[in-house]
Amino acid sequence: MTVPTQKPARKLSMQQRYSALTHDLDWDPTYVTEEEIYPYTTFEGIKVHDWSKWEDPFRLTVEAYNKYQAEKDRRLYAVLDGFAQSQGQLGLTEARYMNAMKIFLQGIPSGEYQAHRNFSHLARYFNGPGARFASLCQSLDELRHAQTEVHTLSHYNKFFGGMHDWSRMSDRVWYLSVPKSFFDDAGTAGPFEWLIAIGFSFEYLLTNLLFVPFMSGAAFNGDLPTMTFGFSAQSDESRHMTLGLEGIKFMLEQDEDNLPIVQAWLDKWFWRGYRLISLVAGMMDYMLPKRVMSWKEAFELYFEEQMLNGLFKDLEYYGIKPPRHVQWAIDEKEILSHQVYWVLYQYSHAAAFTTTIPDAEDQAWLEEAYPDTWPVFKSVVWDKAQRVVDSGERYFNPGLPQLCQVCQIPMGFTEPGNPLVQCQRHSIYEGERYDFCSDGCQWIFDREPEKYVQAWLPVHQIYQGNCGGPTLPDVAVWYGLEPGDGGEYIGSMDHQDWLAWHAPTIKEG
Amino acid sequence: MSVEAAPRPVGVDIQENEENRAVVEAIEADNDDLTVRHMPGIIRLTKSGQLVINQASIEERLGRPWETHEFQMAMISYFGEFVEWDDDRIVIAWKH
Numbered sequence: 112m113t114v115p116t117q118k119p120a121r122k123l124s125m126q127q128r129y130s131a132l133t134h135d136l137d138w139d140p141t142y143v144t145e146e147e148i149y150p151y152t153t154f155e156g157i158k159v160h161d162w163s164k165w166e167d168p169f170r171l172t173v174e175a176y177n178k179y180q181a182e183k184d185r186r187l188y189a190v191l192d193g194f195a196q197s198q199g200q201l202g203l204t205e206a207r208y209m210n211a212m213k214i215f216l217q218g219i220p221s222g223e224y225q226a227h228r229n230f231s232h233l234a235r236y237f238n239g240p241g242a243r244f245a246s247l248c249q250s251l252d253e254l255r256h257a258q259t260e261v262h263t264l265s266h267y268n269k270f271f272g273g274m275h276d277w278s279r280m281s282d283r284v285w286y287l288s289v290p291k292s293f294f295d296d297a298g299t300a301g302p303f304e305w306l307i308a309i310g311f312s313f314e315y316l317l318t319n320l321l322f323v324p325f326m327s328g329a330a331f332n333g334d335l336p337t338m339t340f341g342f343s344a345q346s347d348e349s350r351h352m353t354l355g356l357e358g359i360k361f362m363l364e365q366d367e368d369n370l371p372i373v374q375a376w377l378d379k380w381f382w383r384g385y386r387l388i389s390l391v392a393g394m395m396d397y398m399l400p401k402r403v404m405s406w407k408e409a410f411e412l413y414f415e416e417q418m419l420n421g422l423f424k425d426l427e428y429y430g431i432k433p434p435r436h437v438q439w440a441i442d443e444k445e446i447l448s449h450q451v452y453w454v455l456y457q458y459s460h461a462a463a464f465t466t467t468i469p470d471a472e473d474q475a476w477l478e479e480a481y482p483d484t485w486p487v488f489k490s491v492v493w494d495k496a497q498r499v500v501d502s503g504e505r506y507f508n509p510g511l512p513q514l515c516q517v518c519q520i521p522m523g524f525t526e527p528g529n530p531l532v533q534c535q536r537h538s539i540y541e542g543e544r545y546d547f548c549s550d551g552c553q554w555i556f557d558r559e560p561e562k563y564v565q566a567w568l569p570v571h572q573i574y575q576g577n578c579g580g581p582t583l584p585d586v587a588v589w590y591g592l593e594p595g596d597g598g599e600y601i602g603s604m605d606h607q608d609w610l611a612w613h614a615p616t617i618k619e620g
Numbered sequence: 621m622s623v624e625a626a627p628r629p630v631g632v633d634i635q636e637n638e639e640n641r642a643v644v645e646a647i648e649a650d651n652d653d654l655t656v657r658h659m660p661g662i663i664r665l666t667k668s669g670q671l672v673i674n675q676a677s678i679e680e681r682l683g684r685p686w687e688t689h690e691f692q693m694a695m696i697s698y699f700g701e702f703v704e705w706d707d708d709r710i711v712i713a714w715k716h
Contacts, residue, residue, distance in 0.1 A: 168701075169692070179689060183693065
């Protein structure tokens, strides 16, 4: 018996597979209206004429997505196991390095989870199948990031303070209201604004500043798990950047009336995101015992060179201008990290990380990285802090700081061109005065005061009696802080443990 | 003499590991005037104009089949735009 030989079917090209498995699975509704299925894509004023014009350059399908994400997780978990088995925590540069990871764990996984929720909303409610599928992938990515961040850092929780109650802390602790309010702000906007806020402004414009130098810093400080997690997440990030870029171009190409709306969102979210990652500036320059590059250098490389000289020249074609307050950010690059870390230093008694005065090696590095500004900050701030330490004390600010109504960072930033004069702006809305750290935050408030008057400001909440009680110890308990979580690093529990782990073992001969 | 007229740089950051050495070598071979910068764990490749990643060049160096989707495993970040991502090659450039 002979079997007729059949030619195998020709394999579909990547383009055909993508079309067949995403766009072609969509259908036009007949017994309900499009507005009933997708009720959230018109109220923001964005006009879309043809959703089929949205294409994912990655041309991902469910099958390809699952295959590569599974492989990424396998690689990460192999590293986590190896690190735990080999007692890798002993090989970190110093215990104080872990402070940067504490802030990361307390602030970032809940943000990832927020991103997961909101992208899954887009995956349901965007009208076009291309946009929905790319959003679905990102939603799953963000959930993966939240989970893998927690898994990655859970090993350190066995050995270091401040990592035991990250989800409660992210809801309550003062400096963590900065990332929390950022995501709350974006998540309470409409789907297109969310896409410009997170997909474009955060992921494409700014996320390199968070992950790339930071994860390279982890690699430099013996933190293999964080480095591996970071690279694993960042490989997804490339897709997220693409979704953001595709999103903004799609809106701009669909209708020219979209331009002013998109520009205003871009102006707003650049500044919101930039203020958020100023925490990263402080961590990069002051909290890593070994540094790869300064904040200033990272800003020049990943923002000025790539974005201002690359991306914004491209977007000029559509009439987009660089973000409204970008010059302020450029002017701040020499002083930003000094100011942020000084805030963290003076309030770390109420935090779940420790700080310390930069040691001689740190100071030499800072002097080289910031020859114009470090000497001034050293004499104005750190020499004084050192004199307090020399007298047997440690300076902590006994008061509560005023917070910016928009970014919620304590008001520690200065006037452009004058790093010794604190910047303070205010607006009056319905008879009440609201204060801001910068022109950027004031401009954001003035556009939507009815939104920002609702801000949950940690300091106001303490004064209103909503944070566990009237004294600092009451508030610390409510925050979930335990003894040894915060304060000065030298002599802290982490520091003492570290010295004990590395003490030479004396053998009797 | 106008600097404005020069094509703007695009680039990609690649995770440094054994497999990606073949990827980096292939990109270096296929792109003239590539700038290579090494950072801990990262290789950063930048180039003016457009950057091309060819499946055939990578397969030749790896000695096994390599589909372009796999580039997602290698890449940490990029700047520019994926103007093409097909079975046989990936191209990063600015559209405008």
